[in-house]
Amino acid sequence: MPNYHGLFVILSSLLPCIIFLIVFISIDGFIKGVIIQNHLPNSLILLGQEEVDFSVSILRNNIHNLQSILSLEILSTDSANSLYNYYFFYRAGFLTLTICITTFLAYLAGKKLNVRFDARRNVEKILKFIFFVFSIVAVLTTFGIILSLIFETVRFFSQVSFSEFLFGIHWSPQTAIREGQVGSSGSFGAIPIFTGTLLITAISMLIAVPLGLYSAIYLSQYARPKVRNYFKPILEILAGIPTVVYGFFAALSVGPFIRSTGESLGLTVSTESALAAGLVMGIMIIPYVSSLSDDVMTAVPESLRDGSLALGATKSETIRKVIFPAALPGIVGAILLAISRAIGETMIVVMAAGLAANLTANPLSAVTTVTVQIVTLLVGDQEFDSPKTLAAFALGLVLFFITLALNILAMVTVRKYRERYE
Amino acid sequence: MVDGTENDIKPNGNYSSDNNLLIDCKNVDVFYGDKQALYNVSLGINEKEVTSLIGPSGCGKSTFLRCLNRMNDVIDSCSISGNIKINGEDIYNPHIDVVELRSRIGMVFQKPNPFPKSVFDNVAYGPRLHGKITDKDEMHHKVEASLVRAGLWDEIKDRLNEPGTSLSGGQQQRLCIARAIAVDPEIILMDEPCSALDPIATAKIEELIDELKTNYTIVIVTHSMQQAARVSQRTAFFHLGNLIEVGDTENIFRSPENEQTEAYVTGRYG
Numbered sequence: 269m270p271n272y273h274g275l276f277v278i279l280s281s282l283l284p285c286i287i288f289l290i291v292f293i294s295i296d297g298f299i300k301g302v303i304i305q306n307h308l309p310n311s312l313i314l315l316g317q318e319e320v321d322f323s324v325s326i327l328r329n330n331i332h333n334l335q336s337i338l339s340l341e342i343l344s345t346d347s348a349n350s351l352y353n354y355y356f357f358y359r360a361g362f363l364t365l366t367i368c369i370t371t372f373l374a375y376l377a378g379k380k381l382n383v384r385f386d387a388r389r390n391v392e393k394i395l396k397f398i399f400f401v402f403s404i405v406a407v408l409t410t411f412g413i414i415l416s417l418i419f420e421t422v423r424f425f426s427q428v429s430f431s432e433f434l435f436g437i438h439w440s441p442q443t444a445i446r447e448g449q450v451g452s453s454g455s456f457g458a459i460p461i462f463t464g465t466l467l468i469t470a471i472s473m474l475i476a477v478p479l480g481l482y483s484a485i486y487l488s489q490y491a492r493p494k495v496r497n498y499f500k501p502i503l504e505i506l507a508g509i510p511t512v513v514y515g516f517f518a519a520l521s522v523g524p525f526i527r528s529t530g531e532s533l534g535l536t537v538s539t540e541s542a543l544a545a546g547l548v549m550g551i552m553i554i555p556y557v558s559s560l561s562d563d564v565m566t567a568v569p570e571s572l573r574d575g576s577l578a579l580g581a582t583k584s585e586t587i588r589k590v591i592f593p594a595a596l597p598g599i600v601g602a603i604l605l606a607i608s609r610a611i612g613e614t615m616i617v618v619m620a621a622g623l624a625a626n627l628t629a630n631p632l633s634a635v636t637t638v639t640v641q642i643v644t645l646l647v648g649d650q651e652f653d654s655p656k657t658l659a660a661f662a663l664g665l666v667l668f669f670i671t672l673a674l675n676i677l678a679m680v681t682v683r684k685y686r687e688r689y690e
Numbered sequence: 691m692v693d694g695t696e697n698d699i700k701p702n703g704n705y706s707s708d709n710n711l712l713i714d715c716k717n718v719d720v721f722y723g724d725k726q727a728l729y730n731v732s733l734g735i736n737e738k739e740v741t742s743l744i745g746p747s748g749c750g751k752s753t754f755l756r757c758l759n760r761m762n763d764v765i766d767s768c769s770i771s772g773n774i775k776i777n778g779e780d781i782y783n784p785h786i787d788v789v790e791l792r793s794r795i796g797m798v799f800q801k802p803n804p805f806p807k808s809v810f811d812n813v814a815y816g817p818r819l820h821g822k823i824t825d826k827d828e829m830h831h832k833v834e835a836s837l838v839r840a841g842l843w844d845e846i847k848d849r850l851n852e853p854g855t856s857l858s859g860g861q862q863q864r865l866c867i868a869r870a871i872a873v874d875p876e877i878i879l880m881d882e883p884c885s886a887l888d889p890i891a892t893a894k895i896e897e898l899i900d901e902l903k904t905n906y907t908i909v910i911v912t913h914s915m916q917q918a919a920r921v922s923q924r925t926a927f928f929h930l931g932n933l934i935e936v937g938d939t940e941n942i943f944r945s946p947e948n949e950q951t952e953a954y955v956t957g958r959y960g
Contacts, residue, residue: 492766571803575866578761579816579873580793589815594806 272387279394281374285366292362300328303358307343307351331355417668420661427655428456433662435459439625441645441656456659458666460627464635468546468617469610471631475550476606480557481599487558488565489587500562507555511615518548518620530632540622543631549616556606564598565591597682604678608671614639638667712737712877712907713758718772720753720762727753731772731933733926740899740908742918742939745928745954751911754928755879758909759795760788776877793820796870796878796906801886802862804854804869809846812854812865813837816873832872840868841898860891867898871906878902880910884917896921915955919943927951 304327305320313320323342330336334352337343343351381387425433436457483503487496523544530537568591576586592599614637622634623644645660713735720728728750735741743751753762760781762768774781781791793816804812813833817823823832833850837843842864846857854865863883870878880899884892899908899921912918918925919939926936927948935942935951946952 569803571799571801572805574761574764574797575799575803575805575869576815577764578759578792578795578797578799579819579869580789580791581815581819582789585819589819590805 272391273381273385276387276391276394277374277377277381279391280377281370283394283398284373285370288366288369297328299358300331300355303354304328304331304351307347307354309343309347312342327351414668417661417665420658421665424655424658424662427658432456433458433659434666437627439641441641441659456655456662458638458663460625461636461638461641461663462666463627463629464542464621464625465611465637465639467542467629467631467635468549468621468637469607471543471546472549472553472610472613473603473607475547476553476557476610477603479550480554480602480606481561483554484558484561484565485587485592488562489583489591500559504555504559506552507559509552511552511613512619514548514552515615515619518544518616522548523620526632535632537632538622538634540620540624540634541632542621542635545617545619545621546631548620549610549613552613552616553606553609556609557602560602560605561595561599564595564602567598568594600678600682604674607674611637611667611671612639614643618643638663710737711735712777713909714773714775714778715754715757716773716775718754718757718770718774720750720757721769722765723767727931728757729931731928733933733936735907735909736924737907738903738905739924740903740910740922741924741926742922743909743911743926743928744913744915744918745934747913748930749928750931751926751928752881755881755909755911758877758879759792759797761792761797763788793873794876796873796875798863798866798870798878798880798883800882802859802866804857804862804865806853806855808851809837809854809857809865810850813868813872815869820873822873836868836872837865839871839902840864841894841901842868858891860887860894863887863891863895864898867895867902871902875906877907877909880908882911882913885913892917915943915957927954929954 301324304324308320308323312323326340327337327342330340331351332355334348337348337352338345433456436455437459438455438457439460440455483499487499487503491499519540523539523541526541526544526547527537527539572590572594573586576590577583581589617637617640621636621640623636623640624634625636625641626633628635642660642663645656645663711734713733715731715733715735718728718731718733719726731750731754733754743754745751756762757770757774758776758781762770770782776791776795779786805815807815810833813836814829817829817832823829834843834847837846842861845861846852846865849857854862857865863886867878867883884895887895896917899910902908903923910918910922922939924936925939925942927934927942927946927950929950935946935948937947942951943955946955
């Protein structure tokens with residue numbers, strides 16, 4: 269098969285070339301640094317390592333253009349010219365090298381080809397390797413993120429005690445930048461913000477699960493195909509609306525509405541309330557529940573539905589007793605996805621529920637969530653080793669464990685169900 | 691075209707039935723959208739007999755079968771005209787309760803379709819649904835009786851709590867028959883019940899069909915001429931949406947009146 273032979277040559281020449289490129293890009297900055305350092309005037313080097321590093325880094329960013337190297341006024345015109353030339357040759361040399369390698373490999377691969385050469389199987393091997401590398405990249409990235417979280421969290425706990433963070437009920441992460449400022453210590457009790465997250469998530473799920481599930485049941489079981497074809501995309505648009513839009517909808521319309529309704533009932537409601545954020549978030553999450561549930565319920569084999577109907581079950585009995593149980597693993601999955609979406613949502617909460625870390629279960633009061641706190645901790649100027657900044661990593665790690673636990677819970681539930689039903 | 695009421699059969703066959711006409715279909719036309727699937731079919735089906743519907747694929751025999759318990763209602767584009775009476779009652783009368791109708795007519799499908807529940811729950815599904823049996827012991831008796839009748843009890847009496855889907859294909863199909871029997875239907879419709887099964891499982895199902903006919907009226911769609919000959923008393927041959935010939939099974943296979951029937955049953959075409 270000639271196309272396999274062609275594919276084999278392309279893969280076996282381009283693949284090493286791409287690997288070479290990746291390696292090169294990762295050491296590119298280092299090479300540039302070496303070139304630049306050799307051009308720095310002695311007077312600058314005498315100023316110390318810090319100054320040198322600074323100059324190298326700004327030169328590195330401007331090395332592509334002779335004019336901008338000159339405009340930095342670090343180097344004399346001669347050495348700037350020389351640097352630019354060096355850089356140019358380095359680039360050209362690299363390009364030539366890449367082309368040479370690729371051509372050489374293509375030549376080698378081409379030489380291998382003959383009538384008896386099994387290109388098809390060799391292509392299969394190469395593709396297998398490519399897929400393996402891609403999956404490894406995904407796994408390694410995950411581990412990298414977790415490790416960096418853990419690393420920073422450990423640094424955080426060297427400054428704030430573990431029990432204070434996990435069991436403290438007072439959250440006020442403002443630390444003093446100058447000595448003697450008010451609130452200099454900061455307190456990092458994370459309980460209020462986790463209960464806040466829990467409260468808002470619970471409210472949004474109370475909205476999203478019934479609405480999403482029931483509309484999924486309608487769309488997958490009752491609606492005519494034509495209705496379904498229009499309804500489903502419209503419902504999915506909900507997921508495409510930017511969360512900022514939901515946020516100001518929650519803050520400007522829903523919040524004040526809840527407040528005035530509450531007041532007319534004689535309740536004290538703050539304009540920023542967990543209820544407002546939860547309600548709007550619930551609406552936003554509906555398509556996550558409905559779309560997936562709809563898919564899994566449509567995927568339940570027709571034969572099961574027919575079997576139940578033929579036994580004299582009504583449509584709703586069939587849905588309740590056959591289709592819903594058969595689709596439950598998928599539905600549980602959809603709900604869990606929605607929950608993790610709710611936990612991760614930030615913008616709506618910032619705008620509608622506020623920043624106050626109140627420890628309360630009252631949906632009418634202002635609360636804050638983990639993600640919102642992470643944002644506020646990292647916005648603005650701060651040092652990278654202050655407990656305030658590091659607290660964000662600790663919060664992130666705990667959040668990660670919570671979602672992990674949720675996923676495991678879901679898997680266990682689904683497996684238990686499967687044992688019973690399949 | 692032969693009108694398949696009892697009076698027409700007696701004169702031309704060795705087999706003569708003492709049974710009464712239970713299902714009486716007159717001038718049934720079925721359309722899927724613009725496409726006509728059945729043309730003016732008139733067919734009578736006797737009580738406590740096995741009637742087999744044969745014919746090449748796409749000839750409308752399954753469509754006809756699904757008319758009898760109104761399963762075609764599930765398909766949006768399907769429309770039916772004509773007259774189908776069961777026990778003298780028009781089942782397409784708008785006042786009829788389709789759910790109640792289907793509880794009187796069991797159906798077994800081409801592919802075994804046990805629910806993803808335990809064996810016990812599969813059989814108990816119908817009785818629970820119709821609220822006929824609420825007592826636990828009584829339910830147990832019902833399930834046992836149904837499984838015994840379906841010839842499955844001895845094989846799986848220790849496995850009642852296992853999922854129905856874990857049984858073998860033949861067992862699953864018999865479970866589906868037990869499930870249908872559990873609602874005490876008068877009629878059992880079978881849509882190629884053995885096409886997904888191996889010969890041994892098929893033989894068991896055929897044996898079962900033979901036993902069941904003492905209590906139930908059975909209509910079976912089959913692609914296997916041998917099966918039709920083995921299990922049925924009457925056979926109807928469909929071709930391209932038309933009912934070509936109906937009569938005692940022996941006559942249909944030994945001395946068919948219609949050339950097309952003869953060509954089909956002798957395997958020369960179809």
